[in-house]
């Protein structure tokens with residue numbers, strides 16, 4: 317009855333279930349034949365069924381607009397509020413970042429979070445005794461019992477999106493203009509500014525007319541678009557095994573605009589990423605077009621949580637993971 321498509325169909329159903337020849341009506345008529353002691357209970361049962369059927373017919377009739385001469389919709393009633401979902405701030409921030417980089421000619425590639433020591437360290441020119449390889453810093457996966465150690469070293473959760481370089485360099489040749497968004501893992505305790513799982517967007521741009529000034533232009537353009545206004549960007553020397561020269565990039569503090577405040581430890585600047593020119597050893601190791609004369613590249617790794625926090629004025633990273641709807645509703649859009 318509730319699904320009757322039109323008033324005619326509903327009327328046919330009403331006749332079948334409530335009409336003079338319906339099983340219900342026949343039983344109601346037969347009540348008098350029952351032993352007197354059973355009549356009352358049977359009558360109550362049958363009448364209950366009749367009321368339910370009549371109600372269902374009336375409700376459906378109202379919905380179909382039968383008998384009222386028009387649709388049974390009361391347009392003066394207040395509307396029902398719908399609660400709409402929205403993207404979580406982390407994926408929303410990644411999407412916004414990828415969109416900006418897409419406008420600059422970067423394509424996005426995602427890859428595995430479980431990688432080898434070769435992906436994460438050796439291919440990236442990282443010394444065998446580099447401290448980041450320590451069990452203290454890296455999540456290694458237990459080896460298959462009795463299995464031989466693989467040729468690519470231990471299996472681990474990637475500690476940075478730079479672990480994508482080896483895979484993508486193996487299957488492509490320059491020119492390459494890519495960003496690698498995704499989760500990375502480090503053995504850090506969760507606090508206001510750390511999490512054992514966080515997100516990076518890595519950039520890798522390699523072609524034959526590529527210079528450090530291109531890196532600078534890309535990053536300045538990116539931050540200007542991300543924050544919707546020109547943002548001063550500062551480059552300082554730093555060491556990464558896989559870039560040379562390497563740089564640590566800061567932006568002018570977004571809360572005090574450079575005057576100095578608690579958010580920037582009174583320096584006026586906030587470190588937001590590491591970057592540099594792809595190390596020649598890595599281009600040589602990648603071989604083929606990567607090792608061709610004149611081919612250069614730059615790379616950068618941006619922390620997504622940091623940028624999401626700056627954009628939304630969030631001071632504790634854990635708020636991004638708590639799924640407290642009061643926080644999520646405030647940062648949407």
Ligand code: PHE
Pocket residue numbers: 475476477478518556559562589590591592615616617
């Ligand atoms: N992988 C580095 C990190 O996670 C960042 C980086 C990326 C530095 C690319 C240089 C080039 O700290």
